Amino acid sequence: MSNKSKLTLAKLAQLAGVSTSTASRALNNNPLIKKATRERLQQLAQENNFSLNRAASRLRTQKTHVIAVILNFINDTDQSISDPFLLKVVSDVNQELNKHGYELLLSNSLMASDDWGNYFINSSRADGLIIIGQGKNDEKINTAAKSGAPLVVWGDPMVTSSYPIIGSDNNYGGYLATEHLIKGGCKHILFLGDPEHAEMGQRHKGYTHALNENDLDIEHQLTVSIDITSKAAYEKINQLILEQGLFFDGIVAASDMVALGALKALKERYINIPNDVAIVGFDDIAMAELFHPALTTIRQDTALAAKLMVEQLIKQFNQQAVKSQTIDIKLINRNSSRTI
Amino acid sequence: MSNKSKLTLAKLAQLAGVSTSTASRALNNNPLIKKATRERLQQLAQENNFSLNRAASRLRTQKTHVIAVILNFINDTDQSISDPFLLKVVSDVNQELNKHGYELLLSNSLMASDDWGNYFINSSRADGLIIIGQGKNDEKINTAAKSGAPLVVWGDPMVTSSYPIIGSDNNYGGYLATEHLIKGGCKHILFLGDPEHAEMGQRHKGYTHALNENDLDIEHQLTVSIDITSKAAYEKINQLILEQGLFFDGIVAASDMVALGALKALKERYINIPNDVAIVGFDDIAMAELFHPALTTIRQDTALAAKLMVEQLIKQFNQQAVKSQTIDIKLINRNSSRTI
DNA sequence: TTGAAAGCGTTACCAA
DNA sequence: TTGGTAACGCTTTCAA
Numbered sequence: 001m002s003n004k005s006k007l008t009l010a011k012l013a014q015l016a017g018v019s020t021s022t023a024s025r026a027l028n029n030n031p032l033i034k035k036a037t038r039e040r041l042q043q044l045a046q047e048n049n050f051s052l053n054r055a056a057s058r059l060r061t062q063k064t065h066v067i068a069v070i071l072n073f074i075n076d077t078d079q080s081i082s083d084p085f086l087l088k089v090v091s092d093v094n095q096e097l098n099k100h101g102y103e104l105l106l107s108n109s110l111m112a113s114d115d116w117g118n119y120f121i122n123s124s125r126a127d128g129l130i131i132i133g134q135g136k137n138d139e140k141i142n143t144a145a146k147s148g149a150p151l152v153v154w155g156d157p158m159v160t161s162s163y164p165i166i167g168s169d170n171n172y173g174g175y176l177a178t179e180h181l182i183k184g185g186c187k188h189i190l191f192l193g194d195p196e197h198a199e200m201g202q203r204h205k206g207y208t209h210a211l212n213e214n215d216l217d218i219e220h221q222l223t224v225s226i227d228i229t230s231k232a233a234y235e236k237i238n239q240l241i242l243e244q245g246l247f248f249d250g251i252v253a254a255s256d257m258v259a260l261g262a263l264k265a266l267k268e269r270y271i272n273i274p275n276d277v278a279i280v281g282f283d284d285i286a287m288a289e290l291f292h293p294a295l296t297t298i299r300q301d302t303a304l305a306a307k308l309m310v311e312q313l314i315k316q317f318n319q320q321a322v323k324s325q326t327i328d329i330k331l332i333n334r335n336s337s338r339t340i
Numbered sequence: 341m342s343n344k345s346k347l348t349l350a351k352l353a354q355l356a357g358v359s360t361s362t363a364s365r366a367l368n369n370n371p372l373i374k375k376a377t378r379e380r381l382q383q384l385a386q387e388n389n390f391s392l393n394r395a396a397s398r399l400r401t402q403k404t405h406v407i408a409v410i411l412n413f414i415n416d417t418d419q420s421i422s423d424p425f426l427l428k429v430v431s432d433v434n435q436e437l438n439k440h441g442y443e444l445l446l447s448n449s450l451m452a453s454d455d456w457g458n459y460f461i462n463s464s465r466a467d468g469l470i471i472i473g474q475g476k477n478d479e480k481i482n483t484a485a486k487s488g489a490p491l492v493v494w495g496d497p498m499v500t501s502s503y504p505i506i507g508s509d510n511n512y513g514g515y516l517a518t519e520h521l522i523k524g525g526c527k528h529i530l531f532l533g534d535p536e537h538a539e540m541g542q543r544h545k546g547y548t549h550a551l552n553e554n555d556l557d558i559e560h561q562l563t564v565s566i567d568i569t570s571k572a573a574y575e576k577i578n579q580l581i582l583e584q585g586l587f588f589d590g591i592v593a594a595s596d597m598v599a600l601g602a603l604k605a606l607k608e609r610y611i612n613i614p615n616d617v618a619i620v621g622f623d624d625i626a627m628a629e630l631f632h633p634a635l636t637t638i639r640q641d642t643a644l645a646a647k648l649m650v651e652q653l654i655k656q657f658n659q660q661a662v663k664s665q666t667i668d669i670k671l672i673n674r675n676s677s678r679t680i
Numbered sequence: 681t682t683g684a685a686a687g688c689g690t691t692a693c694c695a696a
Numbered sequence: 697t698t699g700g701t702a703a704c705g706c707t708t709t710c711a712a
Contacts, residue, residue: 007462008705019683024707034681049455049487051463055404056705058395059688066445084627087427094446103465104446105406106434115389122347123391124689125443147389230630260630267632287424287627290570290600292607348689359699364691374697396689399704464705 007050016044027052058124067097067313068126070116071108072133072140083228083257085283085300089132089154092306100310102127109140116140117147128152128313134159134198150316152309156198157324164312165324166305170199173298173329174206177252177280180296180331182214184278184338186250189216191223192233192262193254200228200254203282207252222247228254233261241269249277256281256288256297263291263336278337293335301327347390356384367392398464407437407653408466410456411448412473412480423568423597425623425640429472429494432646440650442467449480456480457487468492468653474499474538490656492649496538497664504652505664506645510539513638513669514546517592517620520636520671522554524618524678526590529556531563532573532602533594540568540594543622547592562587568594570601577605589617596621596628596637603631603676618677633675641667 013023018037025033026041045051058064069090094104105126113119120126127150131141134155144151145163157167174191181189189211195204204223224240226232233253240247253259259281266277273279273293281288284299304327312322333339353363358377365373366381385391398404409430434444445466453459460466467490471481474495484491485503497507514531521529529551535544544563564580566572573593580587593599599621603613611617613633621628624639644667652662673679 009707010705020706021684021708022682025682028707032681037681049458049462051458053399053464053705055395055398055402055464056688057707059393059399059690060705060707062395062688064395069446084424084427087424087431090446091427094448095450098451106409106430106444106446108434110435111438118389118391122389124393124395230627234630260627264630264632287570287600290574290604292604292632349691350689360690361692361700362698365698368691372697377697393689396704397691399688399706400690400692402704 007048009050009052012041012045012048012050015048016041062124064124064127065101066103066105066126067128067130067310068105068107068116068120069093069130069132070111071106072131072135073109083255084285084287085255085257085302086132088285089302089305092302093130093132093309096303096306096310100314102310109135114140115143115147116151117144117149121147121149127317130154130309130313134165150313152312152316152322154305154309156202157326158202159198159324161324164322166308166312166327167199167324168298168300168305168327168329170202170329171206171209173282173300174203174252175210176206176329176331177203177282177298178207178210179214180280180333180337181250181252181278182210182216184250184274186278187216188222188248189250189252190248191252191254192226192236192258194225194228195223196225197228197254203252203254226258228258230257230261230264233258234265235261237262237265241265246271246276251277251279253279253281256283256285256295258282259295259297259336260287260291263295273336274338280331280337284332288332289334291336296334296337297332298329299332300329347388349390349392352381352385352388352390355388356381364392402464404464404467405441406443406445406466407468407470407650408445408447408456408460409433409470409472410451411446412471412475413449423595424625424627425595425597425642426472428625429642429645432642433470433472433649436643436646436650440654442650449475454480455483455487456491457484457489461487461489467657470494470649470653474505490653492652492656492662494645494649496542497666498542499538499664501664504662506648506652506667507539507664508638508640508645508667508669510542510669511546511549513622513640514543514592515550516546516669516671517543517622517638518547518550519554520620520673520677521590521592521618522550522556524590524614526618527556528562528588529590529592530588531592531594532566532576532598534565534568535563536565537568537594543592543594566598568598570597570604573598573601574605575601577602581605581609586611586616591617591619593619593621596623596625596635599635599637599676600627600631603635613676614678620671620677624672628672629674631676636674636677637672638669639672640669 010020013020026038129151131153153165157165191207193200195201226236281295281297284297288295353360366378469491471493493505495505497505531547533540535541566576621635621637624637628635
């Protein structure tokens with residue numbers, strides 16, 4: 001390493017025999033500067049291991065090119081931070097942000113501040129927010145939106161809001177899953193999940209709708225409200241069977257993790273899947289097909305979700321109109337349900 | 341919202357009737373300032389929704405309080421970005437960084453720059469690097485270290501390096517897994533993974549060691565080199581059985597994902613786990629116990645790993661000596677292996 | 681096509 | 697215990 005003090009744009013410019021302005025423009029590839037000059041400076045920068053100081057340029061331009069991604073969980077007992085589906089969303093968002101020249105600052109709702117707009121935006125930590133999950137409570141999101149923070153939410157796009165929400169067609173997903181079980185001959189179908197939660201509520205609506213449409217006696221069906229974790233599902237299924245016997249022959253799970261918890265409980269009791277009980281999950285996490293039997297599930301298109309979220313966020317930076325958007329889902333038919 | 345222009349420290353100070361210096365110190369909770377003044381200013385800031393501009397303070401202090409976490413994968417066919425174990429590490433690192441007042445900038449090795457030190461550190465994007473995974477090639481890490489970037493790596497701590505590496509006792513892990521299978525009566529034990537990869541190489545060493553120690557004929561054992569994904573494991577096991585029949589009765593998998601892929605292939609062929617073939621995984625991902633049979637595995641302590649990594653990184657900021665550290669592992673005995 | 685200079689919002693030195 | 701002031705390193709307006 002050299003014994004010189006840290007290289008700055010001014011020194012680099014000096015080295016090249018041009019002004020700082022020219023150097024700045026050259027490194028930012030500004031077409032105002034002659035192409036030869038630009039290339040010369042860019043190479044010089046590389047040779048000298050020089051990188052523009054982002055703290056300085058952010059201060060000057062008032063743009064950070066950073067997006068804060070907030071994993072919005074209520075607490076650890078809720079949908080766990082280790083749910084592979086949510087992490088897949090983060091990963092896809094990261095790819096998409098990179099594509100647009102943005103970087104990802106990862107945060108979670110357990111974080112210090114309660115005022116996201118203030119903490120991230122006013123402080124110039126980030127230009128915008130991508131919030132993963134509405135949870136059961138969108139107060140913090142509303143506060144951030146009201147403060148003028150550019151943001152987009154992954155959640156239930158049916159909810160009326162002042163900010164764009166991107167999410168799957170959960171209602172139709174719940175419908176598809178339930179209808180699939182009915183067509184496979186299920187008569188007593190459990191809904192396993194938390195209908196209080198916005199997205200899960202929509203899935204539950206679809207479930208109810210499918211039951212109605214098929215003249216299945218709703219009263220004989222059962223909505224079982226649990227935390228959206230495999231552990232909760234496992235315990236609930238065990239408890240249910242212990243107390244009431246095997247009174248159901250199908251399960252619509254609010255997520256794959258929930259489905260897998262239920263699956264485990266059933267298999268431990270030597271209940272045949274899908275003949276005694278058929279199961280449909282939601283999400284299509286990578287592991288869904290590794291299970292035995294492989295899990296039938298409703299696939300959510302996370303890559304498209306990431307694309308739309310970043311799109312809606314960037315539109316806000318450009319003062320363009322934004323809107324919530326619903327993403328199509330599809331049923332992935334595997335072996336945890338009976339073929340029709 | 342007010343119609344005033346953006347609030348700055350200077351304006352806030354004016355509002356409070358103190359100098360900017362005092363306001364700055366007060367908001368940074370500098371004990372030089374009288375407690376009453378500090379509290380008054382902190383409250384005023386809150387009331388006015390004011391947050392110090394980080395771009396400015398980072399420029400001034402030359403510290404960002406940001407750590408870049410780099411998921412260092414060679415490409416998509418390698419250990420996938422969706423491996424729950426790695427994501428768990430990221431999540432734990434995030435918690436730990438927050439505890440120390442740092443924020444996490446998430447990146448992956450597919451990212452623009454090849455020179456991490458230059459890209460993240462020289463540019464004031466981050467103060468340090470946490471690199472998850474050595475991969476098979478540590479050139480980029482060496483370059484970054486040589487450029488003086490403070491960094492710490494999650495990988496194989498046995499590797500000699502100029503930077504601290506935190507990792508599990510992989511050798512002992514491989515040994516434990518293998519010994520466990522041997523004690524359970526396995527005679528022909530497969531190692532499923534990529535020994536070229538630093539950590540997996542250590543696990544393989546432990547495997548060999550255990551075989552030797554128990555006078556098992558090494559030549560009858562088999563090291564099967566595959567990508568560390570469940571898909572590769574699934575395909576390889578199928579191919580092996582198709583070509584050579586069931587010539588093994590135990591599998592030491594280099595990761596849980598690999599184990600689960602193998603498990604699927606075996607179950608599809610109605611091979612009894614653990615009686616016909618016993619399996620031990622590595623990592624103890626959350627899903628390991630959801631499988632049927634639940635996966636016996638070597639647990640890595642990611643929370644401790646996160647703690648040590650952040651510790652070693654912060655030591656570098658304070659010019660303190662750093663060192664690689666090995667984390668103890670333990671065998672989690674479940675049903676994919678025979679009880680001893 | 682290039683250069684001079686002001687200014688982004690902090691922090692910290694020095695002085696009081 | 698507080699205040700004045702320079703400086704952090706860049707971008708951009710205005711002028712040449």
